[in-house]
Amino acid sequence: MVLGHSQCGAVDATIKGGNPPGHIDSLVQAIKPALDRLKKQSPDWVNIVAKENVKIGVERLQTEDPILTARHEDGDIEIVGAFYDIKTGKVSLIM
Numbered sequence: 001m002v003l004g005h006s007q008c009g010a011v012d013a014t015i016k017g018g019n020p021p022g023h024i025d026s027l028v029q030a031i032k033p034a035l036d037r038l039k040k041q042s043p044d045w046v047n048i049v050a051k052e053n054v055k056i057g058v059e060r061l062q063t064e065d066p067i068l069t070a071r072h073e074d075g076d077i078e079i080v081g082a083f084y085d086i087k088t089g090k091v092s093l094i095m
């Protein structure tokens with residue numbers, strides 16, 4: 001399971017741009033492709049980008065991972081994406 005979460009500070013830093021300090025910048029670089037895949041801003045934008053980042057993570061594990069991709073293709077394992085809502089405590093599957 002790839003688990004994203006709501007109100008993510010790293011996603012927020014990615015959206016705001018610039019060069020955040022320390023290890024946050026490596027997170028921003030990792031999240032940037034999710035932001036780049038989406039076209040326009042909308043309400044709840046931070047959470048939309050966070051969910052897109054989960055989707056990219058799942059796609060990578062399904063197609064590019066040296067171990068998990070083959071296991072997934074053989075039907076041995078499932079690779080799913082989920083989102084943790086900090087406000088409600090709920091985790092929902094998103095793919």
Ligand SMILES: [Zn+2]
Nearest residue numbers: 008009010011
């Ligand atoms: Zn976060």
